[in-house]
Each structure stands twice: as structure tokens, then as C-alpha cells.
Amino acid sequence: MAVKQPEWCSALKDISLSNPDDNDDNNLMRTWRGKHSGVGVPAFGWKISLSHKFKDRPNSWSLPPLSQVPSLVGLGVRYLLYYKKLRSKSKRPCMDFFNQTPLHQIYGVPLGGIGGGTINRGWKGDFCKWQLKPGVYTFDSPLADQFIVTIRSNDRTVFQQVLSTRFPSGEPLKAWNWRYCGSYAYYHGLYPRAWTVYDLQGQDVVLTCRQISPVFPHDYQDTSIPAAVFVWTVENKRKDDIDVTITMSMENGIGCQREQKVTTSLWNEFFSVNNHGENVSGVVMHNTTYDNMFYTMTIGATQKEGTKVSHCVEFNPLHSGTEIWHPLMERGQLSSLSKRSHVTGKGERIASAVAVSCHVKAKSTNSIDFCLAWDMPQIHFGNSNKFYKRRYTRWFGDQGKAGPALAAYSLYHYPTWEEKIHDWQSPILENSDLPGWYKSAIFNELYYITDGGTVWLEGESSDVTMLSRNAYNGVPESKHNLNGNSMHLNNGIDKTKEDEIRNCKHIMEYGRFAYLEGQEYKMYNTYDVHFYASIALAHLWPNLEISLQYDIAASILHSNPEPMQYLMDGVAAPVKTPNCVPHDVGCPDDEPWLNVNAYFVHDTAEWRDLNPKFVLQAFRDYHITKNKEFLETVWPICKIVMNHGMRHDQDGDGLIENSGAADQTFDGWCVQGPSAYCGGLWLAALKFMAEAASILGHDHEESEYNRILQMATKSYNKHLWNGKYYNYDSSPHLHLSNSVMADQCAGQWFLSAAEIDDVLPKENVRSALETIFSLNVQKYDNGRHGAVNGMRPNGVVDTSSVQSVEVWTGVTYALAATMIHRGLLKEGFRTASGIYRSAWQRYGMSYQTPEAFRMNKTYRSLAYMRPLSIWGMQYALEMPKKDKEN
Template sequence: HPDSHQGGLRTLSSQRKNNNNKQTRGGHDWGEKSTADLMSRYVSKEMGYGVPQEGWRICLAHEFKEKRKPFQAKDVSLSNIWDHVGLGIRYLKWWYKKTQVEKKAPFIDMFGAQPLRQIYGAPLGGIGGGTITRGWRGEFCRWQLNPGMYHYKTVTANQFTVCLRRGGQTVYQQVLSVERPPTLQGWNWGYCGEYAFYHALYPRAWTVYHLPGQNVTLTCRQISPIIPHDYQDSSLPVAVFVWDIENKNDYDLDVSIMFTMVNGSGQKDDKSGGHWNEPFHLEKEGEAVSGVLLHHCPPLNPYTLCIAAREQPDREVSHQTAFSPKGTCSSLWSDLITDGRLDSPTGSSPPTPRGDKVAAALAVSCSVSAQGHNSLEFCLAWDMPKITFGSREREHIRRYTRYFGTKGDASPSLSHYALTHYRQWEKSIEEWQRPILQDKSLPSWYKSALFNELYFVADGGTVWTELSEDADVSGGMRSEDGGLPAQPAVIKEYGRFAYLEGQEYRMYNTYDVHFYASFALIMLWPKLALSLQYDIAGSVVQQDPTERLHLMSGRCSPVKAKNVVPHDIGDPDDEPWQRVNAYLIHDTADWKDLNLKFVLQVYRDFHLTKDSQYLQDMWPICQAVMESEIKFDLDGDGLIENSGYADQTYDGWTVTGPSAYCGGLWLASLCVMCKMARLVENEEKYKYYRDLLDRGSAAFDQLLWNGKYYNYDSSGRDFSNSVMSDQCAGHWFLKASELGEGDYQAFPKEKIQTALKTVFDLNVMSFAGGHMGAVNGMRPEGVPDRSSVQSDEVWIGVVYGLAATMIHEGMWEEGMRTAEGCYRTVWERLGMAFQTPEAYCEKGIYRSLAYMRPLSIWAMQLALNAWVKQMIPESDLIPPPKFECFSK
């Protein structure tokens, strides 16, 4: 690959020409067709009513060929196993105590990793009120109603069923599921998946069903209120299903859709007894809705599920208050097939006896004229206003209760609001997405990735609560003592926000990972981003001297040291915000990246929001963490050293002495401290940080630059000259903050560009044929660095950040190709839609499904926005360059 950027573009162009005759998608051989190309011949060329062109699409009959397994201890190579023997023994003892004695779930379960189920679709619900995931084949299969606690159970009876009637006779009735379960044998299962496809563009999804032999097409549109810069409706625990019906016959039809739902979520407490259902009708503001409330009464966090429909003159809404979802369930099926409606009994069902489950059904009917179309609307809502985390010590109030109350009776009002406002939600979503979707210079895969990866903002175990009246964010430390206001205005107004590191790595606001993911929040819900930062800042000034054993070192040290950034703000199975640092593998007080990532985010957030009060509040906190950080400069040359352990976000990859990753973050942090010192008019601090920056930059260049890239570290060990894909992370944040040049430059531009080109050549193009993104570590000779359990992994979120850095440096095509490899691998080859993992290897293994870090794809959008802003004068009408890499 030539050193010149233009030469690199010519090389990629010639590769495209050479691949024209291959079985391709957009110009490159992927070994098999993408799922978007696997539509059955039975699927109409008309995609369905209102389905957009962009997004992730899959035929319901599709089967993914590759079946991967989760990383387990046995996957550690022999060369690395001795480094982890002590950890393994200590973890086993801790795991046994946690699971067998305390009867708790471990925050990371190394013996119970989730197997890959290639079934998930767009999750339902807004932000922070819990989520329910509906699979791409239509099943309700992943549940997170108790905050941060997941279970993965497909509830068979939760289904949509269609009934077609002509001339008073039922001619077709079918459960819209491809499954053939052993239960509910009285229903007509086994819909042929070749006649249907699923299409996701989060926060909406479409499933298009062509009913074989009926000349009827159903399009189910799923809508959740995920709306940027909206802090009310985005918090609502609701979803709407709009069924558009196209009748292509020359005669009229009567069409009914039935929605069935079990009272519960497939857990053992569904049979605990005491659950009950009741019908309801609510009319206000000239609109009426009716449906069934399913009251679920477990000992912890009771809630009400609600299935509802809007009443209209030409629609008929009917219901079955209660039925048993076991046995054949023929009576419910017969009830619908008789006349296309349900019996609609009045009154509530009795509480269930222990050992029994109860379910409810709701049917909506309408007429569809010959060659015409009509639509039916359903809502699913859930009301769990008060939550208790696993410790059961405190009660928290969810954000949406500000608008719908805390009494637990909000389900009818929630469903009424959703059914009368979803059109406005869709309008807002379309206005937000349209500029990107209509930008022909952007490839289709990128548009799908950008929006669909956003699922984690809601489905990352997310909790959004009101700040209690007695809460004190900084634990009594006031501003004059280096602390914060007891209740910062942004938290008081917008509440507290937390999301998990991953659905399997159960820690809230894991800060070294949030560094990558934070772009989605600061760009789309900036008040939540600032709220999270205030919580982190409040915990910085606090301490917890309680001694505990850290599993890697075998040494005891305090849970939380003062004036250092915590690793996380707690485990939802304990008491988040009160007890931080659920992560006990390493003592993160000695981690080199956490403090620096706080400083970099503070300035980036200020740059994007222009919130001067935020900058003023954070300035003393930034000084405190930088003073804690400077102790890692052991030789006084202005550059920090790593410890010889895994003391940063790559917590399985040891690093010794000055390093590209942490050293780069340090220099970038000094840059922004200089900038902030000037903004707060503190010339003394500016000179202090300027001196450190000048000396540290010289040391960084002398110790790590080898002419082509920055070495992994300066230790001189066998693998110290490995090429790290994330070596420019500090520079990435400077560019995201419109720094990195002039007075606020830490790295020479030509060296950054040369390093990025080396990463592209080696970590991207020399790994897996250039089709799987960037491997974390690559040897200069072009083979992966296998010195650790993480160096030969691809971290999807890191790759998206790397791609953003390339775009900032004008390497648009290289950046797009780098990122596309991850999207194609995860979404189209491995079947990991809506569960993007932290990592995968070239073959066989993945690690930590449904992970926070891939939200960093929004950094790519920020980079694209910055490029347009800097390179295209408003007076010019020159379009941005076309990204033709893999997509037409």
C-alpha cells in the first residue's frame, strides 16, 4: 500500500475493479451473500407498505451458517494461562460464594456466558423504563423489566394472529410465527418464513407478511419513542404496533388481528400466584382506547403489562380477559375463527393459584375494500414506576412517572398517550434520520449501523430515575472543598441516567468503555450525558476505605480512593450510586486511563454544548484527577508510565512503561487542560500544563515513535513494538473537540496520518482479508499479536472510533472500509443483530454479547459533520466525497 493517501485510494479502486466478477455485495467478496440479498423469490418486489429502503433486512426463513461460541476460560492459550492461574482460583472461590452462599448473580459470569441466539430484533420501549425485545421472527424473547437484570426466555403464547373473512366466513387464520411449538397445539402454527421479511431501522422496525394464496400483504410497523433531544416521551415504557393491510383481491375482506400476551415474562414468578387481569376502557380528549391490564405481583418490583387498541367507528375492538397458555388452547382459537372477534367478558379474572399462568388476548377488526388498504393499531405498555435494586435498600422513582404518576395505575394513560401521539413520534424520527438517509454519499450499511447500533441506549439495562429530595451527588463535598453542588441543576431537572457496560458485564456507567460510547449520548441526549458526568464527578471526590480482595493481584485495597475516577457506579443487583466499583478484578485506582478519559470528555462535552456552568463545575474536578494522574510520571519527564500490569481498558493486555494508548491519552488531556485553563482565565495553570505537555510530547515521540507508528509500549519486550489499532485514541478526542492543531496539538499531523495508514495496512487489510475490521494488535510482520487474550480480538467499538479518527484525518475511504468490516461481520455473517458484542476473534470465538462500546459509531457521524463544517464553505454547493467502498 503506497505511503501517499491518494495512492491508497487508487489501490482500493483497483481492488474494486478486480473483484467485479466475484459474488459480491457492493464490490467485495464476502464469501456468501449478505442477508439483504437472501430474500426469497416469494417476497414481492414491493417491500411493503411504508418500508424504507435503508436498514437491516432479513428473510424470516434465513438461517445463519456460522455458529460461534462465547469465550471461556478454556480458550486461553497455553502461553497466557500461567498469567491467569491465580485469577482463576480466586474467581472460582468468589463465584461460589456469590452464587451458592449469597444466591446472587455474579457481575461477570465466566461460567455462564450467554450462548449465541441469532434471533434478536429491535427492542421495545423508551429509555430507562425497561425493555422487551421482539425477535426478527416475531417472538418476544429478551426481557429487562427489573433494571439491569436480563433473562432470555421466548414466551410462546405472545403472538400476533391474523384472521381473514369473506362474506361472513373465515377463509384463513394463522399465527404469524414460523415456529411449531409443542404447546398450544390448537393454534395454526408454522407460517412459511419464505413469504416474509423483517426490516429494522431503529427505533422502528417493519415485518412484511405475504399471506400465501390470499393475495393479502400485512406490514407490521413497530415504533418506540426514541427521539433525540426529547426528555419526556423518550422515557416512556411503551411501543406501538401499526398493522397496514393491503387487499389485492377484487373483493372486500374483513380482517382481524389478535394480540396475545402472558401475564409475566417467562420467569418462574409467572407461576408464583396472585397475578390477575382486567379489561379497561379509557376515553379522554375525544379519543378512546380499550384493552386488558395484566397485573403482575412478584415480591420485588410489581408491574402491570397492558395491551390496548384505539377505538374508531370503523374498527371493532374485542378481548378475552384471561385464558390459560397451556394445553391446546383451542377455545380461544375457535372464538376468533367463528366471527373474527373475541367474547369480551366483563369483570376481572381471579388471582392465579400458585403453579398457574394466565394470559390475555385483544383483537381488532376492520373491513378492507377490494384493491384497498386499511390499518389497525395496538399498544404494548408496562408500568413499573418504583424500582428497587438487588440490595432492596432504597426505592427509586423512574423518570416517566414525572408525567404519569407513581401509583402503578398509569398503563391505560400510557397506552392512550402512545396511540394518540405515535404519528408525531414518527414525524420527529423521520426528520432526525432523513438528512442521513437521503445522503447518497453515505453507504447503505453505514446508515443501518448508525441507527441500529443505537438500540443499546435503551436496551443496555438502562435506568433513568428522578433525583430523590435527600440525594447529595458529591456526598457532602461542596464546591469550595473541591466538590459539587448537592443537587446539580442538570440532574435535578433531567434525572439520573445509567446504562450497563454490557448485558453480560453487569456494571453501570463503566467509565473506560463509556469513553467510546458517550458520543451517542452527547450528540443526541446531551443533558443525559452531562447528568452522567456530574454523577461521575461526584463520586471522584468521595472515597470508600473498605478493604476488599482484588482477584487479579490477590491483594486487598480500598473499594474507592479519593480524587480518582471510579471504574463504574455499581451493580444493579446491589445498590448503584451508593456502592461504586462493582468491578473487583483489578484495583482501578491504579488504572492509567480513567482519569484522563474524564478530562477529555469534560472538554468535548463543553465544546459541543457550550455549557459554561458545566465547565466551571468540572474544572476543579479535572485538576484533582490530573494531580492523581501525575504520580504515574515516575521519572519526571512529563510522560506517565504503565505499571507492567493490565492497568487500562485493555484489562487482559499488559503494558509496561510509557505506552501509545495511555501516553497518548495523557498528552491529549494536557492539551485540553491548557485549553480549559485559558477559558477559565487561569494563566498559572495554563503554564503548568503547557510545560508538562511540551516535555511529555518530546518524551512520547522519542520513546515510542519508530518511523511508521507508535510502539505499543517502550518496555523493549518481545511484543512492545506491536501495532495497536487504538494508538491514536487521544488524538481522536482532540479532533472531536476541534483541537489537535496549533497551540493545542500533541501529535504531529504527519505522524498521526502515517500511523493510521500503518494500522490500515496491517491491522485491517492484513487481517482476515480486510473483511473483519481492525484487530487490536498486529505484529509488524503482518500476523496478529497473540501475546494476550485481547490483543488478537477485534473490538467493534474501538474499530468505529478508529474509523472516526481516519475520517477526521481525511482518510474517508479507509475509515469506511475499516468500519464496514465490523458491521458486515456482526450483523450479516454472525447473526448478532441487536446484540453487538464487545469482541470477536478471526475464527470461532466472540465475547460479551450486547455491549456498550459500539455506540462509538456516532463518533463517525461527528467526524463526518466536522469534515463538512471545516472543508465545505456554506456558500459552496460541492457535495462531500462519495463513500463507494463496499456499497453502491
């Protein structure tokens, strides 16, 4: 039965969203030579032949133009000294520019739910990236981590193959049959699922491996489970029956362990449990040596009617592997003799395997199920001895014994998971009016919600007890002189408010959530960037977004007066100034939530965008959730940050000014006076404050904020509107100030998302968006890279800073969402498609979309938070049609 299309689909009728490069996905499949396409593979997603080789390989960064070098010399020297100081303490900075993650064009859909750690199975079949301890990534592809197929006919093995294109040399696993021809296999990724299809030439057998992780919207239990299921569908196209065995092997001590190069105290053991009348058995791999965090990895399989499960609890992955290969070749199953391995000593390596056999009749299919589960129930950060429980432990316990239960639960419930995934994705996938690239991008970019060093912890009141009682004890009444009139907004906050917010009932119920700014920029919940990414959480898991916002609200009140020398200007200032929004809530090498602001480049207490961004997100989240208790709780915090921001209005016209430094999220791009970006955010925040005051019945505050808004809007238009768009800033240097900034309408994006009437003339906003599309998108590599941050009015890129010349992937997606809100659908899709085509189709950056591109095939910061803003496009499409502009 066809899925009913949402009402917004009609808005796309008669609008051609196709692009000349929309068929680039076909280029990734040109080497596919299989005759059969597999079972159940959807029509849309990211599809690539296992033999594909990317022609383009972009480089990380490049030297800035000579004109920009003088402004960066001081920063470079101070960074070197800071880096040396940290290394002397065996630490690394949260942004380590000397050890950047290299580009590997190999990654696939990550395994696992939200916040329990992730494992990446690349598109060639390797288990190639591990993130079990939060924020610590191990980039390794253990040779023993494989799937093996064995086909038997008439009690004789006729085919046995490692399903890997690798061709290792030397002693390790030399008995295994490697070098599977990748031209007869392809990968299809559509997060949170993936399919790999193997056309076994000469056998008339097709294998389809379907990978399923428990990620679907509005679920706060199963979505936290650290497990994934592999369903192998065997198609027998022969005229005779066959017996097929799939074997899953894996080395113990991988992920965290390999990083430390310590392999003692590892052991494996067999397990068997009853699961709703069916037997689930396999191997649990124990690891007790990683940084005092015990964890297990479990391979489990269901012994359904007509299948047989066998196992091998230990083999040496450095030897030939005959103890795996020969039993499979001789009998189609493993020996299953031992129930427990020995405990490894220094330098020893150990692996295990589980095999499932089934009978497949001629011209029919059968299936085999595996589960991979990992259980690191209690974690700590850095060298701290304070442990936190992960979210899933609420249902599976925190003693490190949950592996078998996780495997059994996953194997039983994965059909329900898939049903929920199907119901979520089908309205988009089956909408013929949406372009194919978008159907891939909207789901695949969501990979970061699990793979971004994400932690989802139980919200225990003892978890976050302040290390320092420096929280600001109260906020004096603020007086802001506006044309001779004083604004009185009493913001007194009791000193216990910080802890009350941190331990509120919402966090106790839904837990504490954090994710990294990027896999290279290791700061949790970086707020200026979360501003863009937050729509994914707010739209799909709104209760996690609310939890994050409560933590930010508490951190606003927090204070850390310890001086920090910030590297951009060398000036010392407090680590955390009270009553302003933090840049981040800490890093994984320290104590997040307790020690906030790991960022070391600028004193972000002086940033102009952070405070209004809290107001914008808080009100938008209220609009989505209708959680009035949340709005009431954060209302006094919103007043605090707005009053703190008002000190940046030096001339009393209601509009804040920038300082002349890089005092906002574009932290390498200076801005002076009233500016399109920060000023636009400020106007939207004032509007939201007036709306919130009205909802909460605060008539005086509503009137005051509306009065300030009226003045600020007049000033904004006076200083910045040039008849076509809003100037970058009010610098006296015309060759800089009248640049076209791609992100100048960020405030209008949030107003639209909250269904609030704009504060600026609609025709002005539309003209600005059309100008951005014409110049920043179309004039920049013909729209093939998205929207460049800065463009001169004559169509030449603004080269005044290291960031004006970049395309920010998340900003581009957010711009596209704003265009859709304003009725520019074709322009919005065209703008966003450049990011997908560059990152996924041309450059092989699957599941690692970077923060920034440049047209010279360089990028910055792989695997970044901001591209989650693509969900702003979907949110815009799903809003009632009547709210779209024509």
C-alpha cells in the same frame, strides 16, 4: 420532497466506499418468496427472511494459547474462590463467567423508550427477551405472545393464522393454526422502528406490521416512555371486500416473573379511556409479586371509525386456546364478556388478548393500531428497600396505574414520533454517497441505548444520600517537580462538594442516567468503556451525558476504604480510593451510585487511562453543549484527577508511565513505561486542561498545563515514534514494545471531536492511521473483521496477551471515526464495515453486538456498550467540512 443533504456529503464525492461484501444483506433474503414488498418499508436497514438459517454460529471464547496460560492461573484460582464465596450468599459476580449468555440468532429491534425497561420482539416475531427490572434479563419466548390474523369474506372466515413460524407440540394452544411459512415473510430493522411483511399466499393480502418506539434525539420526555406501537397495514389486492381482524395475545407474569417461577397474585382487567375524542380500550395485566416491585403490562387499541375492538381478559396458555381461536373463527372478534379475571393461585398461568377488526375494500388498504405499554414506576436494586422513580413518572405518576394512560398517549402521539424519527434519519438514509451497510449500522447499533439495562431515574435530592460519610474532606496542594520546578495547583474541595454535585439542578431537571457495560458485564457506567460509547449520548442526548458526568464527578471525590482482594494479583486495596475516577458506579445487584466500583479484577485506582478520560470527556461534552456552568463545576475535579495522575510520572518529563501490569482498559494486556495509548490520552488531557483554563480565565493554570504538555509531547515522540507509528510501549522487549496498537490514536480522536489542534505532528498521526489500516485491518482476514488490537510490524497478530489477539468492536468504530476526522474516509468506512458484516450479516448477532471477536469465529461478551462509538463516525461526518484534513 428530497431531503437536503448536509454539507459534509460533498466530502464523499468521488470516493468509492463500496466493499465486495456489501451485498451480504441480500444473502439474508434469499429464501424470501413473496411477491409483494409491503407498505412503507425503507430502502435501508437490516433485512432478513423469516426462514433464514445462519450457516455460521460462532462460539463464546476459546482456550488461550499455552503461552498465556501461566499468567492466568492465579486469576482463575482466585476467581473460583470468589465465585464460591458469593454463591454461598446466593449472589453472583457482576461478571459471571460460568453463566454466560448463549448466542441466540433471533433478536430484533427492542421495544420501548430509554430507561423504563425493554422487551425484545425477535425477527421471527417472538417476544423473546425481557428486561423490566434493571440489569435482570429473562430470555424466554412465551408461546401465547402472538399476533393472529383472521380474514373474512361474505361473513365467512376464509383464513386464520398465527403469524409465527413456530410449530409447538402438545396441549398448549393446540387449537391454533401454527407453522406460518417464513419464506413468505421478512423482517426489516431500522432502530427504533421495525417492519415485518407477511405475504399471505392464496389470499392476495399483504400485512405490514410497523413497530415504533419513542426514541429520537434531544427529547427528554417522550423518549422515556416504556411503550411501543404496532401499526398493521392491510393491503387487499383482491377484487372483493374483506374484513380483517388482528389479535394480539400475551401471557401475564412474563419477563420478571418467569425467572422466579412464581405465578401467584396475577390478574387482568378490561379498560376503556377517551383519547382526544377516540376510544382506547384493551386489557391491563397486573403483577404484584416480583421482588416487591408492582408492575402492569397493557395492551391497548384505538377504536377508530370503521374498526371494532374486542377483548378476552383471561385464558389459560397451557390449554388448547379454543376460547381465543373459536370466537375469531366464528365471528372475527373475541367474546368481550368478562371485564376482570380471577386472581391466580400457585402454579396457575393466565393470558389475555385484544382484537381489532376493520373493513378493507377491494384494491385498497386500511390500518390497525396496537400499543404495548409496561409500567414499573418504582424500582430498587439488589435486596435494597430503597426505591427510585423512573423518569416517565414525572408525567404519568408513580402509583402503578399508568398503563391505560401510557397506551392512550402513545397511540395518539406516535405519528409525531415517526415524524421526528424521519427528520432525524432521512439526511443519512437519503445520502446516496453513504454505503448501505452504514445506514443500517449507524441506527441499529443504537439499540443498546435502551436495551443495555438502562435506567433513567427522576433526579430527587433524596435519591442518592451517601451510605458512608467517607468522602475525602479536602485535597492538599499538589507539588509536581518538573526539571527542578514545582507546579502549584491548589485543589482544595469542601467536603460537601460531593453531595452538591449529585444533587445539582441539572440532575434535578434531566434525571439520573445509567447503563450497563454489557448484558454479561453488569456494571453501570463503566467509565473506561463509556469513553468510547459516550459520543452517542453527547451527540444525541447531551443533557443525559452531562447528568452522567456530574455523577462521575461526585464519585471521584467518594471514598470507600473497605479492603478488597483484587483477583488479578491477589493484592488487597480499598474499594474506592478518593480523587481518582471510578471504574463504574456500581452494579444492579447492589446500590449503584452509593456503592461504586463493582469491578473486582484490578485496583483501578492505579489505572493510567481513567483520570485523563474524565478530562477528555468533560471538555468534549462542554464543546458540544457549550454548557459553561458544567465546565466551571467540573474544573476543580479535573485538576484533582490530573494531579492524581501526575504521580505516575516518575522521571519528571511530564509524561505518565505504565506500571508493567494491565493498568488500563485493555485489562488483560500488560504495558510498561511510556505507552502509545495512555500517553496519547495524557497528552490530549493536558491540552484540554490548558484550553479549559483559558476559557475560564485561569491564566496561571493555562501556562502550567501548556508547559507540562510541551515537555510531555517531546518525551512521547522521543520514546515511542519509530518513523511510521507509535510503539505500543517502552518495554525493553522489542518483540512486544513495537507492536502496532489499533487504538494508539484514541487521544487524537477526542482532540478532533473538540476541534482542537493536535499536539502531535499531523503527518505522524496520519502515518500511524495508515499503518494501522494496512496491518491491523487489511492484514487481518482481509479487513473482514475490523481492526485487531495488536499486530506485529511484519503483519502477524500479536499473541502476547488474550486481548492483543482480539478485535474490539467499539475500538474499531472509534478508529474509523478518527480516520474520518483525519480525512481517511475510505479507510474509515472499510475498517468499520468489517464489524457490521461479521456481527450482523454472517454471525446473526443482530441487536447483540459483542465486545470482541477473534478470527477463529469466537466472541466475547454479547450485547456490549462500546459499539455505540459508531456515532463517532457520524459526528465526524457532520462537523464542518473546513475542519477535515485533506
